Amino acid sequence: MSSSDTHPADPCLPIDPVLDPLRAALRKGHALLQAPTGSGKSTKVPLALMEEDWLADQRILMLEPRRPAARMTAARMAALLGEPLGERVGYQVRFERRVGPRTRIEVITEGILTRRLQRDPGLEGVALVIFDEFHERNLQSDLGLALTLDVAQSLRPELRLLVMSATLDAEPVAALLGGAAIIRGEGRSFPVEVRYADRAPETDVARSASASIRRALVEEAGDILAFLPGTGEINRCLEQLGNLTADGVDILPLHGSLPTAEQDKALLPGHGRQRRIIVATDIAETSVTIQGIRVVVDTGFTRKPRFDPGSGLTRLVTEPISRASAEQRAGRAGRLGPGVCYRLWTPAQEHGRPEHRTAEILQSDLAPVALELALWGVKDPTQLSWLDPPPAPAWSQAIDLLRALGGLDDSGGITRLGRAMAELPLHPRLAVMLLSASPADRLTAANLCALVSERDPFITGADRPRPADLGSRLHALEALRDRRPPSDMDRNRLKAVERVAAQLMRMIERSEAKSGNQTRSPGALLALAYPDRVAQRRDGTDDRYLLASGAGAVLPRDDALAVHPYLVVAAMDAKGRDGRIQLALPVDEAELQARFDARIDQAREVTWDAEREAVACRAVSRLGAITLSSRPVPLQPGDDATRLLLERIGEQFDRALNWSETARQLQARVGLMRRHDSSGDWPDLSRETLKDTLEDWLAPWIQGKTRLAELQRLDLATLLTARLSWDQQQRLEQETPTAFVTPAGNKRAIDYCAGDIPVLAAPLQELFGLDDTPRVCMNRVPVLLHLLSPARRPMQVTQDLAGFWARGYAEVRKELRGRYPKHHWPEDPAEARALVGGIKRRGVRTSG
Known part of the structure; x- marks a missing residue:
């Protein structure tokens, strides 16, 4: 919302001076309005445009990125008109609608626009579509803008588009809108003193935030708004601040998974003199003004999903916010008067932050977008105009998934099932499960859809890790309907899940759902949505699994699901070598065989048996990367055993x-x-x-x-x-004889493996009468002689026998005569007779 919320009686708002230029721009075509948060654009602009002649009494659709913002913005505009919601101003969010026949301004969330465009591509009765807070760059906002631009360019040239933002880089958006006029407005906010941390914060974000909140309570007056990355940190921070309630402080959480009534407690003005501390995610960053805030505590982090096209999995990443987001958050402290923002990072750390947030389309699962475009008749996303086109790897993965689910045919065209999938406000995976369930299974399927898509009702704590078993949540829903929900489940979250499941049941009863009475276990139903996440426990482990996609997964420590050999994984964090399983159900092998009969590969596989060190053949039944069964069968003549043997030899x-x-x-x-x-x-x-x-x-x-x-x-x-x-x-x-016959008549082996030079080892006495070194290889290589004593110990190593006789033998002879006095040691060995068995014979040179 805008600052008009806090000054309802003030007729002059910062946005007022640019309303006339904006009207003039929209009379000619599309426009882009860039004005700070707090300028009044979210409430004042739609009301100021409502009576323009070119609207011709048609409606204005205004998109908000979040449900609380849509409800509160519509309520504020209705209040300014002095009317109840559903008169000239209404809203529609998921499973909630307050719109009447006289409604001229309809505030909707971005997914609602996509559904309306698919059902009515001409947007009949709509003259202006406003994209508010477009700088958030949500996936649905980018998709909605691409589709609406397509309508304006091909079907409705009179349709106007207005993009509004506080921090967006305006020129590229204006170019995308065909050279739209850029209108820039001024904001009105009081100065905000920014106080940085003296040193890098500790890794425990909740602890840092709670300490800074306690400091702000002492140092400053007014209500406090603290930004934390996610609900886990919010809950821990609330625990650490719990004792402040005794001091008259009201501590409230604010995040998107809270029921509407709980969100309104934080969003609506407080009563009495009690100070408020609101601990929020980035839901409070833009759109909705939280009244009474004078102090902001900003941890500087946000948590966003990041999609990995290689694995097909999404993981939540806690990352630093952009500098633009930091300015948005700090501005919350300057709406009513001078404020203070405590930033829990140093000035040096600020320079490493990105200028703007990354568009969600660049790092998200694109399966929902690909299905919507297929329904729109677009197979190639480059046929539409995008601020950032869908990345090719993620797009390719999305198409492969939709084909596997049956939503697209081989050519990329949408199937009958795909059309039905697109009608449901669910991810294509969950839509397939709900549509494929028999009447007997629909309630279970709807419950599973709601549990996977809504906030987990399980209550966690320091001593209570969250179990992965979805079955416990299903039982809790049944218990809730019997008015006896278990104590480890959050009753409000369970009720929210139950409401979504009931809505889905009403929708599926109107659709062309599968008939018949086939019943499946919850795990088998879940496998309809996640065929690539059927998981088999790895041999020798009790918590590690292999997915059909080939990725690895691990259960939380000591999780009860570890007793099951097969699981179907509905949610997992892809961080690390093996993704951590967050939600799963067990499934029987027999059910997998029955459900995926057409996808199971039956093959004879010639493999290597390491234990037997032999080639073996097995008949294998495989679902993706997991082996359902394997049994030995005889080898056949056509089996390529030779190849496996060669691989093993290598x-x-x-x-x-x-x-x-x-x-x-x-x-x-x-x-x-x-x-x-x-x-x-x-x-x-x-x-x-x-x-x-x-x-x-x-x-x-x-x-x-x-x-x-x-x-x-x-x-x-x-x-x-x-x-x-x-x-x-x-x-x-x-040329390379294996032995040499010595002058004594003995055959002595030549060792060619001893090195580059062949070696001949022989007793010295057997070589008497040999005047030079034996040679091999065309007489080019003299052998290396190892001359042995009578005890067969080396006395000399040489390649120059003649030189040894002439220069070295005399000294060796003295030593040998002393050691072996009974042996014959002639003075002239070259002319001496060799000794063979005590017989003297004239030495001759011979080889071979």
């Missing part, structure tokens, strides 16, 4: 195959030839290449095999040899 390359010494030596010998024989076209048998090319060289050898144990019996040396041509095999044996 993961366990060194263990899965029988890497014998012979195979390793062959691999190293070929590698040596690749390095030194560039013309030989030798294959790459390195570990990395073999692992990367398993399908090329190994697949033919494992056809028909299913177990890792069978692979261990493969002779890998034979498989690798097969990679060589006949000529390469012969050349490999010639």
Whole structure:
């Protein structure tokens, strides 16, 4: 509302000087009015325009973003006219209507406009649509403006649009309206002293707010309005302020989920001399003036839903308000006289806040919008004019969901079910559930719709966590109707839920709902709305679940629902790796099989059995990402066991195959030839290449095999040899012999795996008579000799045997003669005879 609420007798309001320019602008076309809150625009402008000639006795529709604002604004205008509501001024909000045949100004919430446009695209009898407080950029306001603009451009060029805002960037909106005139008005408010915090506030917002409220009570006079992010913080703050009531202070909450009577206690003027403390969400930020306020305590936070198109889930995010919102809140303290605003953040922190709030269309679930546009005949949102077009990822997710629910066909056109869904004031998910319920299930379905869409009636506290079971709320509704609601439920909230359910029952009885008498459990009904949120408990856990969508979810600690293997999740916070389940119902597997028979995939799946280390086949029944049943079945000839075996070998390359010494030596010998024989076209048998090319060289050898144990019996040396041509095999044996025959006549192995240089380990005495180092690979690579003592211990390592005989042997001979005096240690080893079995023989050079 405007400041006229507090000065009803004052004929001159800040908005008055711009009324004539506004009238002139609207006679020509659309207009945008930018004027501060408190200027009187919400009540004075519609009344000032009501008798304009171009209206021709037609109606004015004025949109308000919230139900309390719509009711109070209409009531104030009716009071200024000296008439009851429903005469020349009326209002309509969800499930509530005060409009008569003489009504000229109708104040409505934004969703009501969408419904009216769908039923009457020409808006017959309406000459002007006013979008009040448009800077809040609600999803429905953006949709309503896009649809109304479409009507004005294609059907009703005489229809006028007026966008009113206090802080909106005016030029882009004026451009959207086709170059509409911008009328700027002045506000009238008293100075407000802003007091910042000396240091960053503590994380407990409720505690910080209660401390600042107590401080303001001592330092300042007048009523206090405190802004907190949500109802949880409000309730905790009220608890901490509870003892102030004994001092004659009236403490009142204000948020959108309160019953109308409870909201009016805070919105209407107080009585007597008792000071009031009103603890509110951002519902009190704009539109509605709360009389008597002189002090504002602003925590600087708000809580908004944020939609994740990837998961299809929404989470509530507590975030800093914009600087524009902070100014709106502070202005509440300057309506009656000079005021004070306590900001619970530092001046430095203010610079990091955004200038304006983000449009809801950029971060919301767009399924309701997509359904409305489909009913409007629009498949591509770019066909309409938007201040911010719907983001493509969220739009795509919305279309996929509506197709899954049956609201859209494959081409994106609306179905008969989709038309019925759009008629209900519910999210498309809930509309499907209500429309698909049989007469026997309708009351349960309506109760579920109301419980999910309205404020949770469960009473929480520090020692009472909120359980996830929706069933307890259903039982509480039944108990309420029997006049015995349980103590852990809020009676007023239950009554609000009951009223919504009753309204839905009346609406569904008039619609083309499903006939028949099929009955379903509440969980099975809920699955109609949330097929992607059917959840299966993960193996080995008692509180973690996997959703059919593939996302993870976790129940609150020690929640009673954890005993159920299957749940249907109606509400969850997507924050974190696994979203936290807030509301859910159990469902039986048999019901899932029956309900989703057409969506359940039946398949034979060839998988890897880690326990048996073998390829296995199972017949699997799957709903999305969750497996309903799985049983083993025999493998068939067409099953691709080889692919799975190759994948497992790739993961366990060194263990899965029988890497014998012979195979390793062959691999190293070929590698040596690749390095030194560039013309030989030798294959790459390195570990990395073999692992990367398993399908090329190994697949033919494992056809028909299913177990890792069978692979261990493969002779890998034979498989690798097969990679060589006949000529390469012969050349490999010639140039990289596996052994060397010493002058003593003994065959000693050459180790090609020891490194880049092959190693030959032999007793020193067996090499007497050998004048130079043995060589391999076209005589290009001298082997690395490990010369051993009679005890087979290394005495010398060399690639230059001749040099060792000439320069190092003499010293080694002295040491060996001392240790092994009975052995023969000649002075000239190159000319000596090698010892074989005690027999001296002339050394000869031989290999192969």
